[in-house]
Amino acid sequence: MMELTRKGEYAIRGIVYLAGKPIDKVCLLSDIAAAVDVPPTFLAKIFQQFSKIGLVKSFRGTGGGFLLGRAPENITLLEVVEAVEGPIIPNRCVVSPPECERSGFCKVHPVWKRVQGEVRSVLAGVTLKELTNKEH
Amino acid sequence: MMELTRKGEYAIRGIVYLAGKPIDKVCLLSDIAAAVDVPPTFLAKIFQQFSKIGLVKSFRGTGGGFLLGRAPENITLLEVVEAVEGPIIPNRCVVSPPECERSGFCKVHPVWKRVQGEVRSVLAGVTLKELTNKEH
DNA sequence: AACTAAAAAGACTATATGTATCCTTTTAGG
């Protein structure tokens, strides 16, 4: 239950790799994919999503590739995960407006709200900077 | 992401309903299903799982039905959810032995461990007793 | 013993989601 998909996992690997590179180092998708052991075509789709929302910057053509969109200390794991997996929804009643007509009186409903809050809070508390294997 | 399935949702509804009934009141599956608005055939499967692990007691034949296996204050939401959805696994590296060869050096790994811990802790902190709409 | 009520068990179906791959198009540099 509650398992991150490959897409999410690959997304994190890919962007963490970028975060570990010098801020102005343009990386080839094929290099990133190879380094983090992800199918390149799949990673391409993921990075397209990142690019659309500015999490990464992309450059086409010769000499193109990817760059981190912002400083690694300003990108949280929550953002990365939600970018590709959508919002953290432990149960469908936590969306607004609630998708369950029982949410008004249901005692379980607030529990899922708490779960959502805790997960978001853990993920929001981690930045890409902390996730690289660089010591500075 | 991380969404409870219908099965899990229905499981909770069903067992919370049981928990709200007198401890010795044998309930028909069909009644439970109607009360909590779940397809009876689906709920049957769920209660079979509950029955196997003793979360509910079942009686066949005339006058049969279901009873809560233990006192509602001794059954946590975590147990109920894990009974039908399996363990809380936010990412596959949190199982033991770890299913990812990167888990040794990966900085993301401990984050998923934390997520798992938080979710489990929230769910383990809620008992069926607190989830009924009865005030005593 | 026969009948009936009810859960257990197993097979089956349909739909949605996940996990990719491939091909074509756009963009940019040399």
Place this chain on the structure above:
DNA sequence: CCTAAAAGGATACATATAGTCTTTTTAGTT
């Protein structure tokens, strides 16, 4: 204009989800 690289779109396949249906077992009733 040729080549490198990302973007976009279509497609294929596998797995999981959500449920139904039928048959079997068990237990009480008449």
